Amino acid sequence: MSDPTLAPARTGLADPAARRALMADVPREPGAPKPDPILEVDRIVRNFGGVTAVDVEHVEVQRGIITALIGPNGAGKTTFFNLITGFDRPTSAGRGGARWSFEGKELGKTSASRVALAGMVRTFQLTKALSRMTVMDNMLLGARDQAGENLLKSVVRPLWRSQEKANTEKALELLERFKLLEKKDDFAGSLSGGQRKLLEMARALMSDPTMIMLDEPMAGVNPALTQSLLGHIQSLRDEGMTVLFVEHDMHMVRHISDWVVVMAEGKVVAEGPADTVMSDPAVIDAYLGAHHDTDLGDDALLNDEVQEQLADEVAAEDAQRKEQA
Numbered sequence: 001m002s003d004p005t006l007a008p009a010r011t012g013l014a015d016p017a018a019r020r021a022l023m024a025d026v027p028r029e030p031g032a033p034k035p036d037p038i039l040e041v042d043r044i045v046r047n048f049g050g051v052t053a054v055d056v057e058h059v060e061v062q063r064g065i066i067t068a069l070i071g072p073n074g075a076g077k078t079t080f081f082n083l084i085t086g087f088d089r090p091t092s093a094g095r096g097g098a099r100w101s102f103e104g105k106e107l108g109k110t111s112a113s114r115v116a117l118a119g120m121v122r123t124f125q126l127t128k129a130l131s132r133m134t135v136m137d138n139m140l141l142g143a144r145d146q147a148g149e150n151l152l153k154s155v156v157r158p159l160w161r162s163q164e165k166a167n168t169e170k171a172l173e174l175l176e177r178f179k180l181l182e183k184k185d186d187f188a189g190s191l192s193g194g195q196r197k198l199l200e201m202a203r204a205l206m207s208d209p210t211m212i213m214l215d216e217p218m219a220g221v222n223p224a225l226t227q228s229l230l231g232h233i234q235s236l237r238d239e240g241m242t243v244l245f246v247e248h249d250m251h252m253v254r255h256i257s258d259w260v261v262v263m264a265e266g267k268v269v270a271e272g273p274a275d276t277v278m279s280d281p282a283v284i285d286a287y288l289g290a291h292h293d294t295d296l297g298d299d300a301l302l303n304d305e306v307q308e309q310l311a312d313e314v315a316a317e318d319a320q321r322k323e324q325a
């Protein structure tokens with residue numbers, strides 16, 4: 001039976017396989033139109049001084065599937081996440097440029113908290129301040145309808161109380177689901193890397209998102225918890241949620257994504273299912289151009305030509321270092 005705590009987030013086709021099948025005819029090209037996009041972004045640009053961190057002409061995220069956003073270091077993935085969730089403002093704003101909508105609703109001028117209320121919620125790594133709070137208090141911070149946000153509820157005590165009770169019950173259910181119930185009174189900072197990732201996810205679910213955006217869900221997770229985390233992400237999708245995640249671990253990307261969007265130098269350079277996109281020349285170029293040590297999750301990509309190119313680049317760098325020494 002599916003989890004009742006996620007009921008409000010269910011949308012679209014009930015069968016996840018049917019939702020994934022909708023992607024079969026989507027063209028494998030940057031900016032490809034999707035049959036049922038939940039998020040649509042146009043002309044979003046963000047410059048930092050002379051650096052163009054993001055310059056995305058058009059991208060759509062399909063509803064009810066798992067989309068991975070990948071790209072080499074500095075490709076602009078985090079900046080893109082920050083822009084669409086209202087944590088940063090595009091340089092192209094206000095010039096009739098940037099435009100993005102979630103569930104058909106324009107979000108360009110919307111604050112981060114309102115974006116979350118609209119149903120698009122991102123996870124955050126545990127900050128120092130959050131580490132010093134208990135697991136339960138972290139969960140309650142994630143609640144969507146905190147009494148303080150609503151004047152009537154905050155002055156009428158019974159309403160405030162009932163909201164608090166509902167939030168606590170929901171937090172307990174989610175902690176149980178994510179196997180963190182025993183830790184509810186522990187400081188969040190005492191959790192292992194994998195448990196922190198589970199808490200980040202559980203906290204985001206407190207606000208009943210329609211789409212959850214995960215920032216490197218596998219970073220710092222030991223192998224024992226990897227399978228469990230992957231399982232949780234897949235079950236969110238299976239229950240109807242849209243998942244968008246940024247991840248460097250290509251094995252994970254291959255394992256669970258239904259669709260992959262590749263960024264390089266601020267732009268979307270390729271899109272497609274994981275098995276085809278990783279062999280796209282634009283993707284190989286982007287990774288090799290950026291740094292040599294990325295494991296694309298498929299050793300077959302390292303053919304002789306690529307190996308030679310790598311060896312030449314490493315030798316050239318070594319020679320340069322020796323010259324400078």
Ligand SMILES: Nc1ncnc2c1ncn2[C@@H]1O[C@H](COP(=O)(O)OP(=O)(O)OP(=O)(O)O)[C@@H](O)[C@H]1O
Nearest residue numbers: 048051052053071072073074075076077078079080
């Ligand atoms: N606040 C900032 N001030 C100046 N430059 C920034 C700022 N944030 C990002 N950048 C620059 O923008 C570019 C994109 O960075 P971003 O962090 O979005 O990339 P990323 O794809 O998330 O990289 P990584 O995978 O390493 O996290 C980089 O060149 C980065 O140095």
